[in-house]
Amino acid sequence: MAEIVQYRLEQMVGELEDLERRGLFTKHELKAIVKKRTKFEYALRRRRASRADFLRYVEYETNVDALRRQRKQRLDQKGGKTSLSDFSITQRIISIFERAVVRHSEDVLLWMQFIEFIKSRRRLSSGDKDDEDDGHTRLLGRVFARAISAHPYEAQLWIKAAAHELEVNMNGSAARTLLQRALRLIPDNQQVWIEYFRLELLLVEKIKARRRVLGIDRAAGEVATEEADEGESGFIDVPQLDAEESAENGDSVVEKLTEQALAQLDRKQASKLGNGISEEKRAVMSQHTNAYLQGAVAQIVYEQAIRSISDDLAFRQEFLSILKQFSDTEQLCDLVLKTIRHDFAADAHARAFLCAEHLSSVSIDSPDVVDALKQAVENFKHTLSELDSPEMWTEYIAFLTQWLDACKDVDSLRLFFVALLTRAIAAISEQREVRLDAQLALDCANAMQKLESYDTISLLNWLADSTQRFPSSAQLWHRRMEMLVSYSDDKTMSNVASSSRITTLFENQALTQAPQSRNLWDLWFDWTEKCFDNKTISADQVQSRFMAALMRVVQQRTQAATSTDGNEKLTQLQSLVAHLQIRYVDWAWNLPTGHKALTAFGEIAHMKFKPDEDSDEEDMQEQQTEGNVVALRQAYRNISRHAFPTLAFYHRCIELEPDSKNKITLYEMACRVDESDSEAWLAYLRFLIDTKQLGQASVVFWRATKLVSEDHQAEFETAYQNMLQHNNS
Numbered sequence: 001m002a003e004i005v006q007y008r009l010e011q012m013v014g015e016l017e018d019l020e021r022r023g024l025f026t027k028h029e030l031k032a033i034v035k036k037r038t039k040f041e042y043a044l045r046r047r048r049a050s051r052a053d054f055l056r057y058v059e060y061e062t063n064v065d066a067l068r069r070q071r072k073q074r075l076d077q078k079g080g081k082t083s084l085s086d087f088s089i090t091q092r093i094i095s096i097f098e099r100a101v102v103r104h105s106e107d108v109l110l111w112m113q114f115i116e117f118i119k120s121r122r123r124l125s126s127g128d129k130d131d132e133d134d135g136h137t138r139l140l141g142r143v144f145a146r147a148i149s150a151h152p153y154e155a156q157l158w159i160k161a162a163a164h165e166l167e168v169n170m171n172g173s174a175a176r177t178l179l180q181r182a183l184r185l186i187p188d189n190q191q192v193w194i195e196y197f198r199l200e201l202l203l204v205e206k207i208k209a210r211r212r213v214l215g216i217d218r219a220a221g222e223v224a225t226e227e228a229d230e231g232e233s234g235f236i237d238v239p240q241l242d243a244e245e246s247a248e249n250g251d252s253v254v255e256k257l258t259e260q261a262l263a264q265l266d267r268k269q270a271s272k273l274g275n276g277i278s279e280e281k282r283a284v285m286s287q288h289t290n291a292y293l294q295g296a297v298a299q300i301v302y303e304q305a306i307r308s309i310s311d312d313l314a315f316r317q318e319f320l321s322i323l324k325q326f327s328d329t330e331q332l333c334d335l336v337l338k339t340i341r342h343d344f345a346a347d348a349h350a351r352a353f354l355c356a357e358h359l360s361s362v363s364i365d366s367p368d369v370v371d372a373l374k375q376a377v378e379n380f381k382h383t384l385s386e387l388d389s390p391e392m393w394t395e396y397i398a399f400l401t402q403w404l405d406a407c408k409d410v411d412s413l414r415l416f417f418v419a420l421l422t423r424a425i426a427a428i429s430e431q432r433e434v435r436l437d438a439q440l441a442l443d444c445a446n447a448m449q450k451l452e453s454y455d456t457i458s459l460l461n462w463l464a465d466s467t468q469r470f471p472s473s474a475q476l477w478h479r480r481m482e483m484l485v486s487y488s489d490d491k492t493m494s495n496v497a498s499s500s501r502i503t504t505l506f507e508n509q510a511l512t513q514a515p516q517s518r519n520l521w522d523l524w525f526d527w528t529e530k531c532f533d534n535k536t537i538s539a540d541q542v543q544s545r546f547m548a549a550l551m552r553v554v555q556q557r558t559q560a561a562t563s564t565d566g567n568e569k570l571t572q573l574q575s576l577v578a579h580l581q582i583r584y585v586d587w588a589w590n591l592p593t594g595h596k597a598l599t600a601f602g603e604i605a606h607m608k609f610k611p612d613e614d615s616d617e618e619d620m621q622e623q624q625t626e627g628n629v630v631a632l633r634q635a636y637r638n639i640s641r642h643a644f645p646t647l648a649f650y651h652r653c654i655e656l657e658p659d660s661k662n663k664i665t666l667y668e669m670a671c672r673v674d675e676s677d678s679e680a681w682l683a684y685l686r687f688l689i690d691t692k693q694l695g696q697a698s699v700v701f702w703r704a705t706k707l708v709s710e711d712h713q714a715e716f717e718t719a720y721q722n723m724l725q726h727n728n729s
C-alpha cells in the first residue's frame with residue numbers, strides 16, 4: 001500500500017514545482033496539499049474504500065484547481081504558455097474517477113458524476129486550445145461506452161449519450177442508432193421513446209431551418225440520408241452487449257420500419273408528380289409532399305411507442321406537448337388525439353382531456369376564449385350523454401370549478417360558469433344513486449362553497465348525506481368535521497355545531513369509520529386542544545384521548561401485521577402511530593410549566609429518568625423555560641409502557657429531553673426498536689462522540705457490530721470511523 005501511495009505522490013513533483021515557480025501557491029500551501037493528498041490516497045487504498053472517499057478526494061482537487069485558476073487570472077497569466085499544472089489536476093481528478101468506477105462499477109450515480117465532470121471540463125476548456133477540447137470529447141465518448149456496457153438497462157445513460165452525439169458531435173444518425181439500441185433493450189421505458197420521438201422531430205426541424213436559410217428546397221431523395229454523413233468520427237462506440245444478443249430475435253421493428261421509411265418515403269410522391277410537372281413547380285411542392293419533412297418517421301416512432309406502452313394516457317399527452325414545440329405538426333397532433341379517442345373511449349380523464357384540449361392554446365384575454373369555452377362545454381355535454389358516470393361528472397365539475405376561478409375578474413364569464421356549475425350540481429343531485437360517488441360528493445361540496453345559492457346549512461346537509469352514503473370516506477368526514485369545528489364558536493350554529501355534538505360525531509362515527517386517516521386524527525386533536533384551551537376539559541382528559549387513540553391504532557397495526565396482504569396498510573398505520581406519539585409528547589412539552597403534573601396512565605413503566613445530579617426535579621422545572629420537562633417525561637413513560645413506541649418517537653423525545661443521562665436511556669431504548677437498524681446505532685454513537693464519551697462509544701460500537709445487518713455492516717463501520725476522524729480533526 002505504502003509503495004503505491006509513494007509512487008503516486010512522486011508523480012506530483014513536476015506539478016508542484018510548476019505551481020511554485022509560477023507563484024500560484026507558496027511552499028507552506030504546497031506542503032498542506034501534499035499532506036491532504038497523502039491522506040486521501042491512503043483512504044483509497046483501504047480494502048473497503050467507499051464511494052464517499054473518492055468523491056471527497058474529487059471535491060478537494062476541484063477546489064484546488066478552482067483556486068489555481070483564480071490566482072492565475074489575478075496574476076494575468078492566462079495568455080501565457082500552457083504548463084504542466086494547467087492540466088495535471090484535471091487529469092488527476094479523471095484518474096480518481098477512473099479508480100472509483102472500477103471499484104464501484106455498479107454505482108450508476110458515480111458514472112453520472114464522472115460524465116458530468118468531463119462535460120464541465122469540456123465547457124471550461126472550450127475557449128482554450130482545440131486539442132484539449134477534442135480530448136475531453138473523445139474521453140467522454142469512451143466513458144459513455146463503458147458506462148452503457150456496465151449498465152445497459154439504464155435509460156438516462158443512453159439518453160445522455162444520444163444528446164452528446166447530437167449536440168457535441170453533430171451526428172444525428174449516431175444519436176438515432178443509440179436510442180434504437182436502447183429501445184431494443186428497454187422497450188417499455190417511456191423516457192427513451194419520448195426522447196427518440198423528440199430527436200426525429202428535431203432532425204426534421206434542422207433540415208427545414210437549413211432550407212429556409214438557403215432559400216432552396218432540396219431534392220426529396222437527399223433528405224433521407226443527409227444526416228447519416230455527419231460526424232461519423234465522433235461516434236460513441238458501444239460494443240455489442242450480451243443483452244442485445246439475446247434480443248436479436250426479439251422486437252427490432254423500430255429500426256426496420258425507420259430504415260424503410262428513410263429509404264422509401266418519397267417514392268409514391270415522386271410517382272404521383274409524374275413527368276408533366278415542371279421543375280420549378282416540383283421544387284415548390286417538394287416540402288409539402290415530402291413525407292420525411294411531414295414527420296413520417298416521427299409518426300412511425302409514435303405508433304410503435306403506443307404499441308409497447310398502450311395503457312398510459314400521460315405518455316401520449318407527453319407526445320402531444322412535444323409536438324406543440326415544433327412547426328407543421330398539426331397532422332401528427334390530430335393523430336395523437338385520434339388514438340387517445342379510440343383507445344381510451346371509456347376513460348373519463350381521457351375524455352375530459354379531449355373535451356378541453358383546444359383550450360391549452362387560448363388565454364383568458366384572447367378574443368376567441370368565449371367561443372372556445374362554449375365549444376368545450378358542448379364537448380363535455382356530448383361526452384356526458386355517452387359516458388354518464390361519476391368519474392365523468394367529476395371531470396366536468398373540476399373543469400367548471402377551474403374556469404370559474406380563472407374567470408373571477410370577468411363578470412360575464414363568471415356568471416356563465418356559476419350557472420353551469422349550479423345546473424351540474426342539480427343534475428347530479430337528481431340522480432345521486434347513479435351519478436354520485438365519494439370523490440364527486442367532495443368536489444360538489446367544494447364547489448357549493450363558491451356559489452352564493454348554497455348557504456352553510458345546505459352545505460352541511462349535503463356533507464351529512466354524503467357521509468351517510470359513503471361512511472368510509474375519510475376526506476368527506478374530514479370536510480364535514482372541519483366545517484363543524486370552524487362554526488363551533490358561532491352561537492347561531494349552536495344547534496348543529498355544539499361542542500358535545502362535535503365530540504360525539506368524532507368518537508362514535510368519524511374516527512370509527514375512517515380510523516386510518518392522519519388528517520382526521522389531527523383534526524380530532526386540534527379540536528381536543530381547543531377544548532383544553534377553552535378549559536372545557538382537563539389535561540388528564542386530553543391525555544386519556546391521546547392514549548385511547550394510540551391503543552386503537554396500535555391494535556389495528558397488530559391486526560395488519562398478521563394479515564398476508566396488509567404491507568401497505570401496515571406501513572400507513574406504523575407512520576400514524578409514530579405521528580400520534582410525537583404529537584402527544586409535543587403537547588405535553590408545551591403545557592405551561594406551572595400546570596399540574598399529568599397522571600400516570602396505568603402502571604408506570606420501569607424506567608428511571610433522573611434529573612441532573614446538581615439539581616432536584618423542582619429546581620430543573622424552574623430553570624426550564626422552553627417546555628414542561630415533567631409532563632414530557634410522564635408522557636414518554638406512558639407511551640413506552642402501553643403504546644409500542646416507535647423509533648421516530650424516541651428521536652423526538654431525545655430532541656426535547658434536556659438531561660444527557662436520560663438521553664442515553666432513550667438512545668438505548670431506541671436501538672432496541674430494531675436492533676439491525678444501523679441508523680439508530682449511528683445516531684447513538686454520534687451523540688456519545690459529540691459529548692466526549694469515547695469509552696462508552698467503543699462499547700456501544702462493539703455491541704452494534706454484532707446486531708447490525710450484514711448488508712449494512714461495511715457502511716456502518718465506515719461511517720463510525722469517519723465520525724472518529726472528524727472528531728479528532
